[in-house]
Amino acid sequence: MPELRWGPLRRRWVIVAPERGKRPSDFRAQSPSPTAADECPFCPGNEHLTPPEIARTPGPAGWAVRVVPNKFPALADYPELELGKKGPFRRATGLGAHEVIIDSPDHSRDLDRLPLEQVERVVDMYIARLGALRSAGRFQYVQLFKNHGKGGGASLAHPHTQIIATPVLPPEAQGRLSAARRHFAAHGRCLICQLVEEELAAGERVVEEGGHFLILSPYDARFPFELLVLPRAHSHRFVELSGEGRTSFARALQGALSRLSSLLGDVPYNFVLHTAPCGGDWPGIEDWYHWHLEIIPRLTQLAGFEWGTGMFINPMSPEAAAEHLRTAV
Amino acid sequence: MPELRWGPLRRRWVIVAPERGKRPSDFRAQSPSPTAADECPFCPGNEHLTPPEIARTPGPAGWAVRVVPNKFPALADYPELELGKKGPFRRATGLGAHEVIIDSPDHSRDLDRLPLEQVERVVDMYIARLGALRSAGRFQYVQLFKNHGKGGGASLAHPHTQIIATPVLPPEAQGRLSAARRHFAAHGRCLICQLVEEELAAGERVVEEGGHFLILSPYDARFPFELLVLPRAHSHRFVELSGEGRTSFARALQGALSRLSSLLGDVPYNFVLHTAPCGGDWPGIEDWYHWHLEIIPRLTQLAGFEWGTGMFINPMSPEAAAEHLRTAV
Numbered sequence: 276m277p278e279l280r281w282g283p284l285r286r287r288w289v290i291v292a293p294e295r296g297k298r299p300s301d302f303r304a305q306s307p308s309p310t311a312a313d314e315c316p317f318c319p320g321n322e323h324l325t326p327p328e329i330a331r332t333p334g335p336a337g338w339a340v341r342v343v344p345n346k347f348p349a350l351a352d353y354p355e356l357e358l359g360k361k362g363p364f365r366r367a368t369g370l371g372a373h374e375v376i377i378d379s380p381d382h383s384r385d386l387d388r389l390p391l392e393q394v395e396r397v398v399d400m401y402i403a404r405l406g407a408l409r410s411a412g413r414f415q416y417v418q419l420f421k422n423h424g425k426g427g428g429a430s431l432a433h434p435h436t437q438i439i440a441t442p443v444l445p446p447e448a449q450g451r452l453s454a455a456r457r458h459f460a461a462h463g464r465c466l467i468c469q470l471v472e473e474e475l476a477a478g479e480r481v482v483e484e485g486g487h488f489l490i491l492s493p494y495d496a497r498f499p500f501e502l503l504v505l506p507r508a509h510s511h512r513f514v515e516l517s518g519e520g521r522t523s524f525a526r527a528l529q530g531a532l533s534r535l536s537s538l539l540g541d542v543p544y545n546f547v548l549h550t551a552p553c554g555g556d557w558p559g560i561e562d563w564y565h566w567h568l569e570i571i572p573r574l575t576q577l578a579g580f581e582w583g584t585g586m587f588i589n590p591m592s593p594e595a596a597a598e599h600l601r602t603a604v
Numbered sequence: 605m606p607e608l609r610w611g612p613l614r615r616r617w618v619i620v621a622p623e624r625g626k627r628p629s630d631f632r633a634q635s636p637s638p639t640a641a642d643e644c645p646f647c648p649g650n651e652h653l654t655p656p657e658i659a660r661t662p663g664p665a666g667w668a669v670r671v672v673p674n675k676f677p678a679l680a681d682y683p684e685l686e687l688g689k690k691g692p693f694r695r696a697t698g699l700g701a702h703e704v705i706i707d708s709p710d711h712s713r714d715l716d717r718l719p720l721e722q723v724e725r726v727v728d729m730y731i732a733r734l735g736a737l738r739s740a741g742r743f744q745y746v747q748l749f750k751n752h753g754k755g756g757g758a759s760l761a762h763p764h765t766q767i768i769a770t771p772v773l774p775p776e777a778q779g780r781l782s783a784a785r786r787h788f789a790a791h792g793r794c795l796i797c798q799l800v801e802e803e804l805a806a807g808e809r810v811v812e813e814g815g816h817f818l819i820l821s822p823y824d825a826r827f828p829f830e831l832l833v834l835p836r837a838h839s840h841r842f843v844e845l846s847g848e849g850r851t852s853f854a855r856a857l858q859g860a861l862s863r864l865s866s867l868l869g870d871v872p873y874n875f876v877l878h879t880a881p882c883g884g885d886w887p888g889i890e891d892w893y894h895w896h897l898e899i900i901p902r903l904t905q906l907a908g909f910e911w912g913t914g915m916f917i918n919p920m921s922p923e924a925a926a927e928h929l930r931t932a933v
Contacts, residue, residue: 282824283795286783289824290917299829299867299928349909349917362802363787363795364823420908428907437908445913454615458692466612466692473691494693495611495618500628538628547912571911578757579749579766580678582900583876584774588619588678599628 277350277369279443288443290369292349312382317341317433319380329374330403332396336380339393340400348373349439356413356442372408372440376400377433385423385434387532394525397436401548402521404438406514408553414440415554416448419513424543426573444552451549452557452564459563467565468509480593482534482600487520488527492597497587500539500596502531502570511564513550531570538603543573606679606698608772617772619698621678641711646670646762648709658703659732661725665709668722669729677702678768685742685771701737701769705729706762714752714763714870716861723854726765730877731850733767735843737882743769744883745777748842753872755902773881780878781886781893788892796894797838809922811863811929816849817856821926826916829868829925831860831899840893842879860899867932872902 277292316324319336325343332340350371359366378397379389386394401419408417421436422428429435444452458466474480474491482502483490489505504527510516516524528546535542550566551557557564581587606621645653648665654672661669679700688695707726708718715723730748737746750765751757758764773781787795803809803820811831812819818834833856839845845853857875864871879895880886886893910916 280824282822283787284780284783284799284822285824286779287824288915289826290915291825291921292917292919293921293924363798416913418909418912420912422907426905428905439909439913441913441915445915447912447914450615450914451613454613458612469692470613493611493613495609495614495616496620497618545908545911547908549912569911576755576757577906578751579874579876580747580768582874582898583747583749583776583878584745584768584770585776585779586617586619586770586774588621590621592620592622595622 276353277348277371279367279369281365281367283363287446288367290349292347292369312433315382315431315433316346317375317377317431317435318382325375330400332400334380334396339379340396341377342400342404343375343377345373345375345437350441367442370442371414372411372438374404374408374438376404376436376438378435382433385532385536386421386529387536389529391522391525391529394529395522398516398521398525398528401436401438402514402516405550408438408440409514411440412553414442415444416441416552417550418445419548419550421544421546423545424541424573426543427545429543440553444555448549448552452552452560455564456557456560459559465509465563465565467505467567471505471507480597482597483527483530486527487523490527490531492593492600494593496589496591496593496596498571498589499574499591500535500572500600501589501593502535502600504528504531504568504570506566509565511551511561511566513548513566528568534600534603535570535572538599539572539574544571545573546570605682606677606700608696608698610694610696612692616775617696619678621676621698641762644711644760644762645675646704646706646760646764647711654704659729661729663709663725668708669725670706671729671733672704672706674702674704674766679770696771699771700743701740701767703733703737703767705733705765705767707764711762714861714865715750715858716865718858720851720854720858723858724851727845727850727854727857730765730767731843731845734879737767737769738843740769741882743771744773745770745881746879747774748877748879750873750875752874753870753902755872756874758872769882773884777878777881781881781889784893785886785889788888794838794892794894796834796896800834800836809926811926812856812859815856816852819856819860821922821929823922825918825920825922825925827900827918828903828920829864829901829929830918830922831864831929833857833860833897833899835895838894840880840890840895842877842895857897863929863932864899864901867928868901868903873900874902875899 279288281288330342331338350369353368353370356370357368417440419438455466480491493503547569551564608617610617659671660667679698682697682699685699686697746769748767784795809820822832876898880893
């Protein structure tokens with residue numbers, strides 16, 4: 276069963292989930308090719324191949340969006356979070372949730388090529404599931420993310436999104452919360468509201484500014500063609516998107532992904548949502564936090580320098596990336 | 605020219621080095637296969653294909669170990685570190701150094717299969733170059749690392765090691781320094797000296813304990829078969845290894861890599877050295893910091909969850925990894 280572990284040298288929780296594991300010989304082989312449509316557990320007609328369904332949006336094929344538990348969950352439904360300590364080490368039960376949102380019945384079309392109404396249904400389901408996991412009251416954070424392509428870590432080709440709810444506040448969320456709170460304390464205004472303003476004024480990193488969202492290549496981009504999708508109106512929680520905001524976000528997300536695929540082909544990528552945590556005490560968070568989405572095309576390889584230092588080397592300036600992406604449609 | 609950039613949301617320096625860059629169409633293609641031996645710039649006879657040599661250890665082929673500047677440096681030899689600020693953003697000239705240590709004239713044998721005396725020569729060169737860059741007095745940190753295999757981020761197949769000297773203290777070094785200092789303040793002893801003791805007592809994560817080094821799979825391993833090489837005697841700086849210590853380290857490093865390749869084949873990996881910084885004021889660091897080396901086999905794919913949270917999911921327990929590696933020779 277999954278377990279959380281913490282060591283005194285790195286001081287970060289790691290999830291050890293050996294059910295997902297393999298024998299050493301399995302690691303030697305290349306990971307299997309994405310499953311063909313006729314045996315794909317996410318295709319219509321193969322619903323019996325997934326664990327019992329959590330939610331669905333009705334559609335002509337029986338469903339338009341479907342949510343199922345991950346068959347190899349990183350975290351699991353323990354009765355409670357038990358903490359342990361042994362010498363300098365800490366451990367905790369791997370309490371959490373791990374869900375898969377099947378984006379559509381279509382095995383081969385990712386969000387960039389689905390009809391906009393379908394992307395809206397997907398966004399509605401993101402909000403429904405994030406809301407449900409938040410209300411469960413058992414988690415500190417709920418991470419929504421997408422892995423696309425083998426290079427993006429997807430083990431199944433059928434387009435899908437994932438949600439992992441964690442019983443601890445992850446370090447990346449902690450870092451962004453601290454940064455935003457600190458900025459608000461020092462400058463009396465929201466960091467991302469200011470970023471939106473600065474980036475619109477500078478212009479050179481802006482990819483798209485229509486609608487309710489700003490798409491840009493960040494000043495401190497770690498990767499070529501990395502993108503940030505920022506809501507122009509202040510809001511600390513993704514789940515509070517209104518009906519109109521959802522349509523606009525679906526269009527922005529599809530627009531960003533379409534630009535990437537039109538410029539780079541079927542590029543492997545990840546996207547990750549950064550939104551307010553479910554747990555913890557964060558006075559005034561509605562004023563100083565501002566949700567956002569990061570899109571990371573997986574074109575470069577992490578290597579020793581990045582592991583050793585925690586710094587990234589980006590071989591493309593974000594200004595050049597934005598220029599290329601502005602002209603891609 | 606390379607530049608350092610810092611943004612207020614992530615608060616970490618990123619190196620933007622567009623000389624290393626490509627057009628969008630170059631990113632679409634797979635990276636080129638490792639160069640064949642007859643046109644390999646690191647093979648004997650092709651010395652004219654590298655930038656002017658920095659250092660060499662003499663040998664039968666003219667040299668046994670050779671050091672050259674990286675042809676596409678991540679950081680460069682600027683006259684000085686200029687800092688700039690623009691709104692919420694900071695920048696700095698990409699001051700630093702980026703060297704390549706060619707491990708041996710042999711195009712196809714990595715450290716696991718070279719004669720021990722050659723590994724010792726490589727270790728001697730690590731110490732010579734780290735010492736020289738430290739004495740330059742211009743850098744805050746010097747990161748030594750190795751990328752092996754395409755999956756490890758190596759762009760050339762001929763075995764080599766790299767050193768990048770940075771003008772800022774990298775976040776990973778900062779984190780380990782803080783952890784070690786905090787532990788010493790709280791417990792009055794070195795964190796890694798204590799880890800060595802605890803791991804030897806527990807036994808289950810130990811891979812090898814002979815000689816002056818302990819090889820183990822850490823309690824909070826992020827990756828399957830991740831290894832930590834710890835000097836058993838306290839020392840804050842790698843460059844202070846004595847003659848006998850160097851031989852012992854060469855044997856430990858070769859031993860660890862041999863176990864990995866014997867169990868997993870020619871596995872892509874990175875290794876990274878964590879040693880005391882060259883800059884900054886760290887009172888008492890000789891008492892509380894303890895250098896160490898991490899080896900990271902690249903068997904799993906980073907994906908959205910890791911980018912979003914900064915947490916890792918390890919599909920193999922370090923106890924199982926250690927058990928497999930103990931029996932591999």
